[in-house]
Amino acid sequence: MKAIGFTTSFDLNETNAFEERDLPIPTASGRDLLVKVKAASINPVDTKSRNTSDGEFKILGYDGVGVVEAVGEDVELFHVGDEVYYSGTNTRQGSNAEYQLVDERIVGLKPEFLSYAEAAALPLTALTSLEALFEGLNISTNPEENTGKTLLIINGAGGVGSIATQMAKELGLTVITTASRKETRRWSEKMGADIVLNHKHNLPDELKAHKIDGVDYIFNTHSSDAYFNVMADIIKPRGRIVALVNFKDKVDLNALKDKSVTFSFEFMFTRPKYETEDMIEHHNYLRKLTLLLDRGRLKTTLYKKLNGLSVETITEAHQLIEQGNSIGKIVIEY
Secondary structure (H helix, E strand, C coil): CEEEEECCCCCCCCCCCCEEEECCCCCCCCCEEEEEEEEEEECHHHHHHHHCCCCCCEECCCCEEEEEEEECCCCCCCCCCCEEEECCCCCCCCCCECEEEEEHHHEEECCCCCCHHHHHCCHHHHHHHHHHHHHHCCCCCCHHHHCCCEEEEECCCCHHHHHHHHHHHHCCCEEEEECCCHHHHHHHHHHCCCEEECCCCCHHHHHHHCCCCCEEEEEECCCHHHHHHHHHHHEEEEEEEEECCCCCCCCCHHHHCCCCCEEEECCCCHHHHHCCCCCCHHHHHHHHHHHHHHCCCCCCCEEEEEECCCHHHHHHHHHHHHCCCCCCEEEEEC
């Protein structure tokens, strides 16, 4: 099978170590599915993972969609021929290959009314958002209980922000996002944001201009360091904050004590990485996501599609991500 990967960590600004190899098709066993990959999206975590090589050939790619070609002897949820999508794990070879092994517990049936590319844009960001909204922020699944409550999503036009905005609107929340460029503001509004703030301005002042003194929830998908003090300022008492990005410097968590604010990190790979007892929650979340997509309640966040699995398309996708101004999701259709 064709696979694109690398053996040495590298910086694309200095060199390109991606290479194409012809590898044996892996064999499914246990609870694994062998998936013939049809499309994969590129996430920021892909670009960061180029620095994790241990000298062996590493295949990146987390989001994937394809057709089940074979199943392991313990598989219970899927059959050969099923069209599936998933977000994979950071502990195994990825979806930048013609075939991939994936544990069935982190896989869902592909939405019927989405193309391969449209479906590939969603799993990682949707699972991240679902875990953040329901587990980290503890938002009610009953929209009536969320009436009048506000959620601020920092970086609303990114892949996570785009799907999180839609989900939050589905939950009945007032959704506030941040963006600065005309195209990112328009995209965030298209995803359903009620208010789009300019993150280049003072966010507390931006909120006050909309007669909002504070927000109930904050989902920060951008820099934790840059926004920590701002978040501590604008979060309401007993509010909740979830962040995706590690702190690079020390912060004073005591800033959250007076308001009894709950702060947590969201890392979508935790369940598959540690094979937690509830790892099947990824499968359950993807089932719910598929229902919402097939009913037209949510829409794909695909923004740009590249064609063909090659060193060139993988490189282009990584470069677009690293420019730092991408909108929605970038997908490569094989």
